[in-house]
Amino acid sequence: MQEHEADATQASPAREVGDFLRRRREQVAQRWADEPLFRTVFTVSRDEAVDAGRVIVDALAQVADAQRIEDPDAAGFTGVREQLARMGAARSRAGLSTTQVSSELAALLPPVENLLVADLAQEDPERRRECATALSVLMGTLRLVTMQTALSENQALIDRQRLQLLEVATPVIKLWDGIVAVPLIGTLDSARSQVVMETLLNAVVDQHARFAILDITGVPTVDSLVAQHLMKTVAAARLMGAECVVSGIRPAIAQTIVHLGLDLGTVKTRASLADALGYCLHELGANIVNAPAEGAVRR
Amino acid sequence: MSEHYARPVAGHVPVLRLGDVLLVTLQGDLHDGMASQLQQDLAETIAASRVTGVVIDISGVEIVDSFLGRVLAETAAQTELLAARTVVAGMRPAVAITLVELGLTFPELRTALNTEAALALLAQPVVANRPDGEGRP
Amino acid sequence: MDTAADVEARLPIRSDMDLAWVRQHVRQAATRVGFGLVDQTKLVTAASELARNTLVHGGGGVLETSRVTAADGTAGLRLTFSDEGPGIPDLERALSDGYTSGDGLGMGLGGSRRLVHDFEVDSTPGAGTTVRVTSWVSRPVRPRGGA
Structure with missing residues (x-):
């Protein structure tokens, strides 16, 4: 001690x-x-x-x-x-x-x-x-x-x-029996594209959707990475038995896509969400017919 | 909580006949030998009977690697030669994402959301269901 | 296989049947480490591809699995496949898509590389091959050059 x-x-x-x-x-x-x-x-x-x-x-x-x-x-x-x-x-x-x-x-x-x-x-x-x-x-x-x-x-x-934020920013909307849509707003990066892909494909299963529309009207730019993700999503949906349509490709984006030499080859595209919906409905066998305009006079 | 591995059972995958269509339901983990066996069994059954279509339901399959993917694609191509059509039904999202990431998109493969949709697809006339609207080479 | 319930394990790859064991073990390990469904599926698929490579090209070998932690605390799962086979003579070519030396679609190495975060191959012609892959929980896969 x-x-x-x-x-x-x-x-x-x-x-x-x-x-x-x-x-x-x-x-x-x-x-x-x-x-x-x-x-x-x-x-x-x-x-x-x-x-x-x-x-x-x-x-x-x-x-x-x-x-x-x-x-x-x-x-x-x-x-x-x-x-x-x-x-x-x-x-x-x-x-x-x-x-x-x-x-x-x-x-x-x-x-x-x-x-x-x-x-x-x-x-x-x-x-x-x-x-x-x-x-x-x-x-x-x-x-x-x-x-x-x-x-x-x-x-x-x-x-x-x-x-x-990623989850909130990716709502899936059921447009019709068998048709779901995801309106994308804002920049798409790799992480978000992944979430979009998963969300959309899960919705396809949950809603028994034969058609899925990815609307990119609100996406400011599309680079080769985003284009690649879009193509992957389309390919994955197809493997599951659903068809994926990309709508809302603005002229500027269409130009970029051509300029970058990106091949959206197998991806079905439509100018607007309405066009895409029209296409899907037609494929499902539902046809939209305009009602005759009111006051129209036939001579 | 069961932590035991379920031993994969060697042997044949049951093939069910529904009128003109053969229905195959794959479940769980399919080992390579069994998948190859299935491919062979299907070819023989189609050749021996006059079925016009095959539905392979993979909604119970948790992973599809390049081997099983190849078996599915080859089975489809092979039934085509025997004048029947194959539809792969019910692929899970995670499986689809993984296959695409792996680089396997199987553009020639006919797919459907579930068995019901697959049967409906097979009931359509032959020309109407080309997924991309292009002819097969 | 008493260690089956744990993440850490050493599994032989000697037959078709062993591939199924590998898939089941990797699925359980990935669940335990905390991977989401899609990432689990990617890992199991990568493991299946790599184990088949070990079996077909390496003449069999072993898989070792371990839990790893990154510097920032992120949890991960590491899979190490090793064999004492003939090795890979041209690694670069083996990693490119469409390359195949056996059956399959030639997606083995190049394809599985896209399913994981980190990928290392060490191969000595005549002495064997070791492939080590690691994935991290909830870290988005970075865009890969040339992918």
Whole structure:
């Protein structure tokens, strides 16, 4: 035990910081509770902020004990990742930029550092500097972990929204018994084309549709990739026993298609959605006949 | 939860006769030998009887790779030579997307949404159902 | 096949029947990793093509499946087919569409490449071939050059 004590004085700066954090857990948590980052996120009560502070101090102490102050993947951070993400997200929602959140996190260092320096006043200056450096590295890592977590949360949110948008932007309309249509609006990229293809083919099955119309009136440009996707959709529909008609090819797009030398070869096209519907109805054996114009006089 | 593999059963795919039409229903995972066997069985049955059409219902098939795809296409071409028509019915969307991505669009293959539509297609006169309006070479 | 229920497995490819096992295992593994129906179907089909290549051209071999995680946390499934067959003399040509050295439609390698995200072939003439393919959950397939 005696020997162990002697060893402790030689402990690495990281461990020293760990010991300090455990010893001063309460004071650190109290000081942090007054910092903007905690004050603004935990608005219910000051106790709530102090509680949150304690949890983070514990995590930091654990990381320091493990001598992994530079490692954002240190096991000690695992338990607080979610809380850090919530704090970061709350500040972002409040309209702070990433840089501002980052500087709020940086502001957590000085109060702890002052405590540490005061605690180690008796120590040799060299030792004190080492410990202060270790603490500042540890706090830097905490900042990194928070930013990382917040950014990945944001990315997940963006991904979710993008997917929702894709689905919302691809309505399938039943035009007639056995005829479905997808009016496409906006730019078609690879991901969206994929969703369109799946949505349309599923509708073909669900609605027992013999005909599927892809209306591209609202698509600003068609490049070779989009044309390729259109052809794939047509080919897949055909394998399933349905016929796919592409309508709404505007003159500008028709020009591009010719200009790019794209071969829409096997794809059945019609100028407008109405023409496409007319074609499908005719194929189904239903014929549309215009009623005689009113007031027309035969001579 | 059953985690056991269903051992594919070797042997013949049952072929049902409905008047002038042969109805074949493929289910689950068809192993290569069985698919080849089917191709042969169908040729023999058509040659021996006077059927005018074959419907291959693949709505229960979860994947069609290039081998099974080739068997289907060859079966269709072969029945054509024997003066009968083949319709492949009920291909699932995921299977269709995958085949197209694989580069297999089988433009010569007659297809239908389901068995009912396939039978209706076979009931039509021969000329009326060319999918792309072009003659077969 | 006690590991059948898991994603990680090592399956022999020695016969027709083994191809069916490969398809079933890859289907289960893809479901477990979290792939949607269309992506599952693409993966199973690619596995079927590649396993048949291993059987027909490589004289049999093994498939190893493993769960992988990308740097950004995306989950994926990796399939590694290896054989000790004669190898592929002209890889570039083998990857082009329509190329075939056996039966089938010549869609084996080139076709299955379009069904997965990452595709690597390592072949030494006389010493065998290893094909490693990886797909990632809900990441749209990037347009591929020449596809």
